[in-house]
Amino acid sequence: xxxxxxxxxxxxxxxxxxxxxxxxxxxxxxxxxxxxxxxxxxxxxxxxxxxxxxxxxxxxxxxxxxxxxxxxxxxxxxxxxxxxxxxxxxxxxxxxxxxxxxxxxxxxxxxxxxxxxxxxxxxxxxxxxxxxxxxxxxxxxxxxxxxxxxxxxxxxxxxxxxxxxxxxxxxxxxxxxxxxxxxxxxxxxxxxxxxxxxxxxxxxxxxxxxxxxxxxxxxxxxxxxxxxxxxxxxxxxxxxxxxxxxxxxxxxxxxxxxxxxx
Ligand SMILES: Nc1ncnc2c1ncn2[C@@H]1O[C@H](COP(=O)(O)OP(=O)(O)O)[C@@H](O)[C@H]1O
Ligand SMILES: [Mg+2]
Numbered sequence: 001x002x003x004x005x006x007x008x009x010x011x012x013x014x015x016x017x018x019x020x021x022x023x024x025x026x027x028x029x030x031x032x033x034x035x036x037x038x039x040x041x042x043x044x045x046x047x048x049x050x051x052x053x054x055x056x057x058x059x060x061x062x063x064x065x066x067x068x069x070x071x072x073x074x075x076x077x078x079x080x081x082x083x084x085x086x087x088x089x090x091x092x093x094x095x096x097x098x099x100x101x102x103x104x105x106x107x108x109x110x111x112x113x114x115x116x117x118x119x120x121x122x123x124x125x126x127x128x129x130x131x132x133x134x135x136x137x138x139x140x141x142x143x144x145x146x147x148x149x150x151x152x153x154x155x156x157x158x159x160x161x162x163x164x165x166x167x168x169x170x171x172x173x174x175x176x177x178x179x180x181x182x183x184x185x186x187x188x189x190x191x192x193x194x195x196x197x198x199x200x201x202x203x204x205x206x207x208x209x210x211x212x213x214x215x216x217x218x219x220x221x222x223x224x225x226x227x228x229x230x231x232x233x234x235x236x237x238x239x240x241x242x243x244x245x246x247x248x249x250x251x252x253x254x255x256x257x258x259x260x261x262x
Contacts, residue, residue: 006070009034009171009203010086015054015064017047017227024050025061025227032171032203032220037194039214040207041238042224043247048207051224052175055205056088057081069170087169087202097149101140101159104148105131108166134162137196154185161193165200172197174206178213186213193217215239223247 010032017025025047032038040048053059055066057078066074069085082088096104109127135141138158143151148159157177164172177193178186190208194217197204208214214221214235221238223231225247231238238244 006067008032008067009036009069010055010205011067012051012055013065013067015051015061015066017050017054017059017061023227025054028064028224028227028229030205030222030229030232032205034170034203035198035201035219036203037197037217037219038203038205039218039221040205040224041209041211041214041221042230044209046224047227048224049175050227052173052205052207056086056173082167082169085168085170086173087164087167087171088173088175095148095156095159095163097147099148100144101135101146101148101151102128102131102144104159105134105162105166108163109134112167131166134165137165137199138162138192153181154189157181157189158192161196165196165202169202172202172204172206174204176207176209178208178210183210183212186210187216190217 008031010030012028012030015025015028016023028047028051030038030040040051042048050059054061054064057073057076057080061074064074065072068081071084073081073084076084078088096107099107106127109130113127132141132144135144138161140155140158140162143155148156151159172193174193178189181189190213193204196202218235221231221233221235222229223238223241223244230247231241231244233241
């Protein structure tokens with residue numbers, strides 16, 4: 001196992017994955033430097049979710065290696081990766097709907113500290129201060145005492161972010177974090193994640209089909225097309241790429257343009 005210093009917080013090398021007769025990923029590389037906000041884009045069926053699931057340990061790649069925070073992590077289970085500092089949110093995070101907003105964050109903090117949550121004893125007071133601090137960060141402090149079930153969709157996403165942050169991740173991985181949101185809500189939501197990640201020095205990898213969201217926050221973009229990396233670079237380079245414009249059906253990939261590739 002390699003533990004040599006690497007300039008990357010996350011590095012995928014030669015990831016391939018086949019589903020029956022379909023080559024969903026073919027020799028995909030990706031490098032994420034500390035502090036990056038890295039978007040994975042591409043038309044529907046390009047392999048974004050498959051790649052994402054390989055990164056987070058939900059899916060075993062046929063070939064390739066994944067290195068995280070200086071060590072090889074391919075083959076590790078999702079919970080092991082979480083413990084190493086790879087935080088996932090959205091579509092996966094468990095919110096306990098019968099608990100209050102604060103209790104949800106306390107549970108996550110307890111889990112991270114490997115304690116057993118017992119909300120019905122004096123120990124229920126544990127992690128209150130830290131929990132409130134996290135809720136403050138995501139703009140939910142005023143809702144701390146509310147039952148999670150009663151939160152609006154956008155606020156539930158904020159809670160999921162607070163829960164993910166409870167494990168003190170070095171890297172956040174978000175698969176379509178703005179799915180199911182109204183266009184207006186999407187930008188505010190990703191900007192909150194971006195702001196909090198910057199404040200805490202957390203890197204981020206996210207898949208996204210809304211180009212307005214991508215260009216609002218991404219510092220670097222990997223474009224997948226038919227399971228391969230079509231382009232990688234800074235937003236302005238990717239936007240200017242003729243190849244990228246072609247795969248988006250000839251539409252210019254312009255800032256402010258939503259919904260391309262979906
Ligand atoms: N579990 C699976 N079994 C078979 N085919 C799959 C599976 N998951 C994804 N695929 C196929 O792999 C390709 C890539 O899918 P996916 O990674 O979900 O793309 P994206 O997220 O970019 O839309 C698609 O053709 C999809 O139908
Ligand atoms: Mg997908």
